[in-house]
Amino acid sequence: MxxxxxxxxxxxxxxxxxxxxxxxxxxxxxxxxxIKVSEDGSRRVxxxxxxxxxxxxxxxxxxxxxxxxxxxxxxxxxxxxHSAQTAAEIAMHEDGEPHVRLNGxxxxxxxxIFIQEDCGxxxxxxxxxxxxxxxxxxxxxxxxxxxxxxxxxxGVLVHGGADKPEAEGESPSASTNLLFADSQxxxxxxxxxxxxxxxxxxGTASQPDAIAMISRPDGPALMLHSPNESxxxxxxxxxxxxxxxxxxxxIPGAGTHAGMSAGEFGSSLTLxxxxxxxxxxxxALDVASSLTLHDAQGEMRVMLAHHFGSHSALTLQGVTDxxxxxxxxxxxxxxxxxxxxVDPATKVLxxxxxxxxxxxxxKDNRPILMFGEGEQGGVxxxxxxxxxxxxxxxxxxxxxxxxxxxxxxxxxxxxTLDATDHGGxxxxxxDLGFQRAAMGVYQEAGGIHLNNTGSIGIQAVxxxxxxxxxxxDHDGRTIATxxxxxxxxxxxxxxxxxxx
Numbered sequence: 001m002x003x004x005x006x007x008x009x010x011x012x013x014x015x016x017x018x019x020x021x022x023x024x025x026x027x028x029x030x031x032x033x034x035i036k037v038s039e040d041g042s043r044r045v046x047x048x049x050x051x052x053x054x055x056x057x058x059x060x061x062x063x064x065x066x067x068x069x070x071x072x073x074x075x076x077x078x079x080x081x082h083s084a085q086t087a088a089e090i091a092m093h094e095d096g097e098p099h100v101r102l103n104g105x106x107x108x109x110x111x112x113i114f115i116q117e118d119c120g121x122x123x124x125x126x127x128x129x130x131x132x133x134x135x136x137x138x139x140x141x142x143x144x145x146x147x148x149x150x151x152x153x154x155g156v157l158v159h160g161g162a163d164k165p166e167a168e169g170e171s172p173s174a175s176t177n178l179l180f181a182d183s184q185x186x187x188x189x190x191x192x193x194x195x196x197x198x199x200x201x202x203g204t205a206s207q208p209d210a211i212a213m214i215s216r217p218d219g220p221a222l223m224l225h226s227p228n229e230s231x232x233x234x235x236x237x238x239x240x241x242x243x244x245x246x247x248x249x250x251i252p253g254a255g256t257h258a259g260m261s262a263g264e265f266g267s268s269l270t271l272x273x274x275x276x277x278x279x280x281x282x283x284a285l286d287v288a289s290s291l292t293l294h295d296a297q298g299e300m301r302v303m304l305a306h307h308f309g310s311h312s313a314l315t316l317q318g319v320t321d322x323x324x325x326x327x328x329x330x331x332x333x334x335x336x337x338x339x340x341x342v343d344p345a346t347k348v349l350x351x352x353x354x355x356x357x358x359x360x361x362x363k364d365n366r367p368i369l370m371f372g373e374g375e376q377g378g379v380x381x382x383x384x385x386x387x388x389x390x391x392x393x394x395x396x397x398x399x400x401x402x403x404x405x406x407x408x409x410x411x412x413x414x415x416t417l418d419a420t421d422h423g424g425x426x427x428x429x430x431d432l433g434f435q436r437a438a439m440g441v442y443q444e445a446g447g448i449h450l451n452n453t454g455s456i457g458i459q460a461v462x463x464x465x466x467x468x469x470x471x472x473d474h475d476g477r478t479i480a481t482x483x484x485x486x487x488x489x490x491x492x493x494x495x496x497x498x499x500x
Contacts, residue, residue, distance in 0.1 A: 056081065080105060104129075141174065152185045225250060240264045247272075273298075295319070366390070376403070384409065 034046040052067035059082065066077040075091035085107050093099040093114060100113040108129030113122045122135040131147035141160030145153040159176040175194035179187050186205035192198065196216055203210030204227075212223040219238035226232065234245040234252070241263030248255025257272035266285035273279040277298030283290050293302035306312040316325035318341045326337040333353045340346035350359040358372030366387065371380040377397025384390035390409040395402060403418035408431065416427040423441025430436050438449040447461035455476035461468045469482040 141176075148183060152183070153179075153181055154183075155180045252276075 036044045054065035056064050073092035077086045078088040080087045089101045097115040102111040104110045111124045119137045124132045126132045131151045134145045143158035146155040148154050156179040161175050173195050178191040180189035190201045198215045200213040201209045214221045222235040224233040229250045236243045243261040245259045247257035253276045259270045268283040271280035278294050281292045288307040290305035301317045303315040311330040314327040318324045320341045322344045324341050328335045335351035338348040345365045347362050356373040360367050361369035368383050374396050379396040381394040392407040394405045401419035406415040407413045412433040425440030428437035445463045450458040456472050459470040471480040
């Protein structure tokens with residue numbers, strides 16, 4: 001065989017071997033790349049492999065995209081240009097949940113998206129992978145948390161709770177909450193919104209609700225609490241009423257308290273003492289205004305009130321249950337009562353009507369002394385101690401002089417001491433009120449006159465000419481005189497004048 005033929009056979013053998021190798025490679029490539037053309041002429045290309053690496057055309061020393069698997073789970077990595085550092089990765093987490101991670105140029109995470117307990121999570125981080133914020137979903141809502149460097153939450157926005165009734169028998173109520181914490185994770189500010197309204201609380205680590213502001217369908221409220229919650233302030237505004245309360249203890253009623261309210265009923269200011277009992281109350285109602293002072297047990301002891309268009313009143317009560325002082329002023333009368341603290345039936349009553357003043361001293365609900373204004377001036381009346389022995393003594397003024405009258409319980413005068421235009425006069429009557437004795441001064445004389453049936457019986461008169469005694473019969477006719485000529489000698493002095 002010639003050399004040429006041998007070379008040709010050797011070349012053919014080499015070509016055959018190369019063709020076999022190419023065919024084998026094509027068969028292997030067909031396992032990775034599949035190209036199919038469907039009946040409608042569309043062309044489909046499929047690629048199957050265990051690793052996929054994409055390099056930049058400009059610099060193939062580096063990797064731009066890497067698709068691979070580890071532990072039976074696939075991953076996708078996008079690398080920074082001209083670097084071996086991963087910029088983004090989609091992979092399966094160790095617990096079998098999907099996980100997306102974005103890295104910074106320092107190969108530290110800047111953002112992560114993953115699933116836990118069948119709910120989605122998203123975390124964003126700052127330089128060197130420091131925690132920034134965390135967002136998560138849950139079965140009944142979701143939350144967003146702003147974190148500090150150590151991962152502790154400083155601010156959280158959360159919504160949920162629709163499947164958790166607030167109390168037995170209540171319908172589920174979803175709520176949205178915004179919380180702010182201090183560096184130790186203690187909530188110091190909270191905002192809440194639910195179907196019933198909104199709420200804001202602010203405070204410190206030891207007292208997160210030092211300030212509470214609430215809005216509900218029946219009205220808003222604001223509450224302020226001292227650090228030890230010993231002194232507090234509450235403000236409320238409701239339909240028909242608004243109230244401000246300053247009080248000891250977190251709930252009013254156990255200590256001192258000052259409350260101010262205004263509403264459809266009017267307005268009031270209430271002060272309570274150390275034990276929570278009412279001490280002072282000032283009210284302005286639609287019909288009256290009043291001021292009341294109370295004792296240590298909350299019992300009213302002083303009351304000052306004005307009833308619109310009617311009267312004003314002041315009442316004082318001591319340590320007993322009985323009133324001790326009462327004053328009333330109306331359009332027609334002003335009155336003042338001083339009442340015994342142990343016997344309310346004993347009192348002093350002073351009143352001034354539109355025209356006249358009067359004062360009455362009472363004992364056992366009966367007057368024992370009265371003084372005031374009568375027809376002729378001032379009047380003073382004294383009464384007996386009982387209804388059966390209630391004799392009356394009265395003293396009154398007059399146009400010339402005063403008058404004194406002693407009378408029985410029925411007002412029948414027994415003795416009258418008064419005056420005429422000429423001088424003093426004393427009249428003594430029987431138990432029926434008929435005059436039986438009279439003594440007085442008239443004109444320029446004075447006399448004593450006695451009678452039995454209403455007619456003059458005996459008269460003794462001192463005249464300018466001397467004394468005269470006259471004796472009359474039952475018809476009033478003179479039957480004797482002393483001196484015997486007194487009637488003529490003394491003229492009219494021996495006869496009782498009509499004015500007497």
